[in-house]
Amino acid sequence: MHTDKSVIGEKSVDNSESAADAIARAKRLIRHYYAALDKADGPQLADAMVRFCAEDLVWRGFHPFNELTGPRAVADQFWTPLKSALRHMQRRMDLFFAGRNEIDGFQSVWVASMGHLMGLFDRPWLGIPPTRRIAMLRYAAFHKIEGDRIVETAMFFDIPHLMVQAGLHPFPPQTAAHLVQPGPMTHDGLLFDEQPPDEGRRTLAAIDFMLNDVATWKNPDEIALVDELRRSWNEDMIWWGPEGIGATYTLERYAEQHSGPFRAAFRDRRFNGHLCRMAEGRFGGFFGWPNLTLTPTGGFMGMPGSDRPGDMRVIDMYRRDGDKLSENWIFIDLLHFWKQQGLDVLDRMQSLSGR
Template identity: 65%
Template sequence: MNFQQEKGVVRVLYAALDGAEADRIGGVLAESMEPDALWRGFHPFGELTGPEAVAERFWQPLRRALSRLQRREDIFFAGRNEIDGFAGVWVVSMGHLMGLFDQPWLGIAPTGKMVFLRYCEFNRIEGGRIAETAMFFDIPHLMMQTGLNPFPPQTAAHLVQPGPQTHDGLLHDDASEAESRATLAAINAMIGDLGTWQSGLPLEEELALTWADDMIWWGPAGIGATYTIERYAKQHSAPFRAAFTDRSKTRHLARLAEGHYGGFFGWPNFTARHTGGFMGMPGSDKPGEMRVIDIYRREGDKLAENWIFIDLLHFWKTQGVDILERTTGIAGA
């Protein structure tokens, strides 16, 4: 397992991107991205094609809004994608983009204060260039830092989330193949247990099969973060399962691991019908799409930490509720 070339592509891009003026970002991206690279971003961005579109729609407005932007990376790893038979190589970065919120962004009024935009990015590297990207970011989390309340009170804690407890998430050097296989196996076991919601075990016993008792679930704004199996079951998992039915099978576009870290994303990961009560919202007859990134840290043979990015703005829009417009008052924000 040698991912130095692929990791290097992303690290060179980040160094150039993070130091570039807004009007140079298109050219910086073009040096690393294929002209027809597919970029997937949370609502309201969706799918974009090519570096210029990504620069104009996402990066330039963000950089103008958040001055003195700084990348605070907590996790960085690479791996071969189990979903395509371990053919493709993806590089994963997770952390926060921090800046001074000096100009409006997506209709959100600036505060002049520090804000943190949670992000996680998967980049597929092919021939020394970026061929495909999933860039997920927690917009409601940023909104809540400015004093807005896009959702009813959440069941778990709203926090600016730290990186791994072990402070070893930046895998610039390649990790052990045996450790990587063990992490992917733990993630797959969890998917097998939790992906159907039909294990037949009491919820906390089911969770204990693959999770450490002192697990931490770093959930998105609107749901929140929760600690220990008992509180995770009470503050997220049980309410979530109770509020949904007709859950589709899990579908991922990429699933990989390196060392003690791993994760996946889908577009969407699954669909389900909301019967009512989740996040204090009414039910619907329409199935909704869950676009999700999950990043995991394994400890021993159990999963110890999990960082989750869910495109809740997209999910609720599929249910007929435009959270961004409702909160900012700006149509098409």
């Protein structure tokens, strides 16, 4: 019988630990970490992070936070100001899964989650004025676990979406819909328990097929975009895009409202790779730092065209149905991308809001 070790303050010394046990242990660690972090305020935030994270933690977040090192820096620069602004914060998770990372040959164990951080927006954050109303910050996170510590985190969050909730409009009207985005239609995205390994392999295969197929960006004279997408996606697919692009439903509308315009907007597209790509059950995802480098020569998001390349840091989360993908939640660091194009959205929003 497997003996459950403490996930706090004790290194695993069981070299015979099975893959399932390692994943279960990592999930327990992250659930304990979230519980401590969500309960903490002020100085307790740094204590909670130190308890669970390595001293040299690498934390990757959206602009203006970018890459931070060490748990205290993350607590001081990100969590303390955010929790001071979004008071009585709740973590409302929609996805929680874990697995081994395909990118390093399935050696490392990662835990991912996605949902909203909800609170009362009572104080300014990043110059965004408070509303004194409920606000919801979309987030997705990947955590790399070694022993009993989190050694890397990628936590991406939709700051422009929070701006819109505060009555600011950082971008021109988007082609798809602005929504507070729900979790999976099936309401089964919290994989706290062990999942059948074959299901995770099928999900990862579906994600890999889509990536390799889309990577070709086939000549439209050879195959119509909808027909290409149909190879990877179910007809009733939903693409939950970030603020500034929006959400779109059904394969045909996805082609019309995002995929087609996105492909037309860019040239010199370079895929930089992922740092983690994994799946468990019928859910999976990946992130890169950055995933893509693109030149928006055709204009993008209502902005004029440019000959200046820009990086896109992206987290994608997926739900598989059958052998194809049905839902996709996307987090893109658009503030970083547009800053590379010469537009500092945060500075402009602070000027417009008079702060």
